[in-house]
Amino acid sequence: MGDLLLLSPTQMRRIEPFFPRSHGVPRVDDRRVLSGILFVIRNGLRWRDVPAAYGPHKTIYNRFIRWSRLGVFNRILAELSARGGGTDKLMIDATHLKAHRTAASLLKKGLYPDVSDGPEAV
Template sequence: MSDLIWLSPAQMRRIAPCFPLSHGIPRVDDRRIISGIIFVIRNGLRWRDAPQEYGPHKTIYNRFIRWSRLGVFNAIFARLSAKGGKPDQLMIDATHLKAHRTAASLLKKGLFPRRIGRTKGGLNSKLHAVCDGQGRPLILLLSEGQMSDYDGAALMLDALPPAKVLLGDKGYDADWLRAALTLRGIIPCIPSKANRTVAIPHDRVLYRQRHRIENMFGKLKDWRRIHTRYDRCAHTFMSAICIAATVIFWIDQ
């Protein structure tokens, strides 16, 4: 197949430091298996439908599940995004990801929560993100669909890197968030909600750049297993998101 995805040797060298050590029998070719994982997530396939060029589909699936539990893919994203340099500005936003019927269960039967909630749009998860001025994701957080934007911001606040300004929409117009950003030396560029008695001014010209985080979400949702959640476990779905973010924004940096 001419449309197969293959990571280059240079790309493999960038992500290899996060791979766990092999014990006993040598691992199957990392480049072939990781490329197969990317192909499945990008095209929204069932694992059994992975092209034969990537080897047995059970090997690809087992590697994805095992490394997801170890946090390997999350570590790869964190390592590469941390090398992006100090951002002058940050952008924050969130988007809903619809849960497929194979994943959409509110019953908690495992040790960890599934991060699936109910909203007026049905069962879904919510992806909160902070990106730099170029629209490259720096922080990713998966929550239940009904979590508010500012609750997600509170969970990501301690992980914010130093920056001059943070852009956010009206969903982040909260006095406590503005105060927390100011304490960190970050100027909030957030429009005021309509119910504010006294509107707080913001830089309207600078705010126009916020479309870059919307574009970032659009690029992530081009990957079909991101746009629609098929994974029941939150850690496997979050691993898929980290893989997509790494390949799209960081692996070639």
């Protein structure tokens, strides 16, 4: 897998307790699938563009959706951050989002909840 991301066995052992148990049919290798998920997210790819070495893109996508809904990633991050202890560093994210010009009308159409304290738009 050359330049591809693959979690080490030590890393997998730390997070394995947070994965749901398999019911019946054995699952595809969790290490390979999770590595594929991280590769897609890290590189900003579409699921379809994941390298074949990680397995079928549909499997990787389905596992990401299922685990997200079950809160697997939230539990992993909470546990790893709790084990990490305190730090003297502060990280600032410079990410920004561009909204399409039609996004401004979502509030008027009732498709987005109004959470502001200001007066209603007429």
